[in-house]
Amino acid sequence: MCYNKFYLTKKQLQYAVRYGDFGDEATIRKQLEAIKVGPTYHASGFSHPAVPVILNTTKRIEYLNWGLIPHWIKKPVDAVKISNQTINARIETLFEKKAFAESARERRCLIIVDGFFEHYHFNKQTFPFLIKLKNDEPITLAGIWDEWRDNVSGMIRKTYSVVTTKANQTLSKIHNNPNAESGPRMPVILNKNSEHIWLNDNHEKNLLEIAQPCADDILTTYTVRRLIGKNSLGNVPAVLEPFRYTELTEQQISLF
Numbered sequence: 281m282c283y284n285k286f287y288l289t290k291k292q293l294q295y296a297v298r299y300g301d302f303g304d305e306a307t308i309r310k311q312l313e314a315i316k317v318g319p320t321y322h323a324s325g326f327s328h329p330a331v332p333v334i335l336n337t338t339k340r341i342e343y344l345n346w347g348l349i350p351h352w353i354k355k356p357v358d359a360v361k362i363s364n365q366t367i368n369a370r371i372e373t374l375f376e377k378k379a380f381a382e383s384a385r386e387r388r389c390l391i392i393v394d395g396f397f398e399h400y401h402f403n404k405q406t407f408p409f410l411i412k413l414k415n416d417e418p419i420t421l422a423g424i425w426d427e428w429r430d431n432v433s434g435m436i437r438k439t440y441s442v443v444t445t446k447a448n449q450t451l452s453k454i455h456n457n458p459n460a461e462s463g464p465r466m467p468v469i470l471n472k473n474s475e476h477i478w479l480n481d482n483h484e485k486n487l488l489e490i491a492q493p494c495a496d497d498i499l500t501t502y503t504v505r506r507l508i509g510k511n512s513l514g515n516v517p518a519v520l521e522p523f524r525y526t527e528l529t530e531q532q533i534s535l536f
Contacts, residue, residue, distance in 0.1 A: 285396035289319045311341040325367035334390040336479040348441040349428040369441040371491040383424035391421040422468035448493035469494040
């Protein structure tokens with residue numbers, strides 16, 4: 281779940297106001313302006329895009345690649361392999377799994393997106409839904425990060441994973457993959473208060489308490505055009521526009 285998202289499609293001022301607690305608005309705008317990456321309307325986690333995050337160590341916006349590479353990985357080939365396995369990190373085992381545990385305790389981050397996509401399964405087909413906040417503000421996702429050095433080239437990469445939890449009622453209906461062994465999931469969406477707890481509180485109990493499914497009534501969802509395949513539009517604004525599929529009835533759509 282949550283293998284696709286979109287970000288930096290809003291005006292920089294919106295981000296400056298939303299994340300002003302981590303610096304004044306002018307500073308936040310300068311940070312965003314310094315990042316030479318254009319708006320991303322659709323990005324797959326398996327392409328390991330660079331995404332804006334706020335690190336717990338600096339409280340600054342930086343760009344990190346999606347798919348966490350633990351610092352103890354030795355070989356580049358192993359770094360590539362594990363980055364495809366660490367796009368998401370389950371909150372239930374976050375402090376137990378070797379790839380995530382140290383970062384969960386010491387290196388947490390806020391992932392800044394405008395929204396994300398999930399696929400609804402029906403009659404052996406999948407239909408992409410866009411999920412965003414009803415107030416159209418940026419979404420803050422809970423994340424963990426690490427810094428890996430390629431000992432051959434000397435290159436340093438900062439990477440992250442999205443922390444996930446069980447789905448709320450809305451996402452349970454959309455994220456209905458029959459092959460998902462763990463059941464419906466969703467990213468951990470943080471509010472202003474829980475952002476600061478996630479970054480600054482090192483007590484595992486407190487972090488687990490805030491990593492809960494968000495309320496259904498803060499989200500809006502709708503179907504969009506295909507994100508992959510020959511009929512996909514690519515990284516263009518139109519991918520965010522509502523699109524109705526004849527295969528889905530009005531009753532089905534209204535469930536969400």
